[in-house]
Amino acid sequence: MLKMSARSELGISPVLLQAIAQTLSSHGASRDTATITKESTPQGEKSQSKIGKISMETMSGATASSSGLVSHLLQNLNEPVASLMTQSGSLSRNLSPSLLHSSDKSSIITQAGLSMLGISENDVRGSLGNNLLSNSSVKNLHQRSMVVSSDELNNFLLKEEPSDDSDHSPTQTNSQNMNTVSSMLSALASQHMQESLTKKGRPVVRQQSDHDASVNVVTTSNGDSRTQPQIIIYSYINNGNHDVPSPQGSDLVLNDGDGNSDAQTTYRVLLQPQEDGNDSKPMFSSDMNYSFSSGHHGVPITDAQNTQDGMNQPCPVCGDKVSGYHYGIFTCESCKGFFKRTVQNKKNFVCPKASDCTINSFNRKKCPACRFKTCLQMGMKLEAIRQDRTRGGRSSYDGCASHLKNRMAPLEKRMKKTSTRLPLPGEVPSPSHDSDDGFKTHKNLEAILNHNSKQVSKPTSNPGALYIPELLRDIMNLEPLLSDDDLPPESLMETPFPEQALYSYMMQLAELRLYKLVRWARNLPQFGAISTDDQILLLQNCWSELIALSLCWRSIDTPNQISISSTHHITAEWAHHLGFEDVVIRLLNITENFRKLYMDQFEYVALKVLLLITPDVKGLKEPKKIRDFQDKLTEALLTYTSSHYPHLGDKFGALLLRLPELSRISFMSKDILIKSLPSSMASCGLLVELLKGDNKSDSEGSSGLRL
């Protein structure tokens, strides 16, 4: 009754109001949305009373003012994102709530840095053990009091990967942990760097510990602001039999000083074996110089890195010995051959896991999909593969042999004498993008001379840097809100009527995900600044596209199947039985497109928000505000795709071109659903409410939900 009156007064769907109210009463996305699902089934008596009470109180407490009610509901959704993430159990990219709420600025800066590295306080403590830090506190990490016991770190590094792969090499390390260690060491070094940068003029050497120390951090800076400082981490690990860490993604992009500022600096971090003579063996084989400076392009060809340097680097794809400059970067012989075979034979590999396998010389055969993806991300160029297969001669693609050209450039040579560094963000692209004319060399010089600290804060002007726009990172941080940790029980499928059970299961999933979508949208950056009415209009406009896109993403590694959950997949044949074969085939096609485009998770989350932020929705009060947000997001996505996948042509445009098809699919899906709604579901649930609203607006030309 109250719900009905609320709707008549406000024109707001009671179901959406209820969904919003749930978020008010909840502290964890997963558990509470699961409870909401129970409420929609008559059997859920206990949950129903509980949720019902909260909903009623929420609404009755705010009916004094119509607009006030909506405002009250949505404004109170500003629960700390951090607590949601922490409860979601996500392993990485979480911001610690204690630090988010901390007034200690330095802690916030540190945490931001850790977050950007994909590690959290819990990671550091949980994965590595409290003993890794002399005093288990991130504050201590910030203070650089890092003491690593060799035995502890060895034990940690030698942990077997929790995988069902039985044929892992016994010496293979837990690559994820290795990455975490690398990240942590790098974070430590960066913190150290930030302080020691103030001591310009000579290298700063710091012994990290006075007892059983395993890590030294050496910072070099010659005081020249145009010269990129280096951080070298020396390790003393008592085991020379470790796997080779992939240099991929080890560039550091840390907030530089002000945690709230957009300013970012990329630091070069080198992991090197300790050369001091003692009983300890180096962490990595001694003839290699593990440069983690390469960022996106693996081993970028810069003025500071000629052929000799490139040959001394490990292969940026797998860490094996480099044999030469192949297809745009220095790689080993095997990755060269692999890239050639893959492109020439038009292979389309699919990762059986999450497309995030770490590639090294031991496991590179196991996942060709991730290996090829790494090849592309490291900068191997598709256009370097000759279509006519002619042998010999020189290639002419952009970037080919640029390392030799740089070696020839006298101006560059002179610059090298005064500066051994990688380009800072804000400088011109690395010479791998140069042609061999003198003009670009001159432009390089000009850029170096004109470089100032302000340019550092504009990383978008450096397409070669492994830069992830802050907006995309913020959006990515909200993904735990959409996690599938609380799916309905699978027993639903164990019925004599599997088709019906699957249909019912899908409806349940959609319902559950809709509630999560409301919460997710509300927490999106800048979305909260949009008026409540507009928020609702936007959500109503795109909910089905969002669900369709998430289905595609979930299915990107399962060709010929649409994965409605991690355990349930629909083939075209199944869909035929269920009566929506056409939709599934279209979904499979668009998923295949995304797969071929190598759409990654940042691009996926950006597309989701682009679906939501559509200023052309009819009835919006502040379309300009929404358009501004849209502009920022498209710019961020363009920056991301062009810097991370410069070899894939107009990936940005190709991704956007998939959106109309997504709309068609969602339209078809809604049409099918509305026609086949069982009578038992005719009056409950957000999904049905939205479907009915869409149907009304289609047939009556007005907004059925008037949300």
Add this chain to the structure above:
DNA sequence: ATAGCCTTGACC
């Protein structure tokens, strides 16, 4: 399929 080695041919 992989990866090490070989052959080729334009460019210096």
Add this chain to the structure above:
DNA sequence: GGTCAAGGCTAT
């Protein structure tokens, strides 16, 4: 003629 980055060959 040397270099080097293509493609080819072939044992595994």
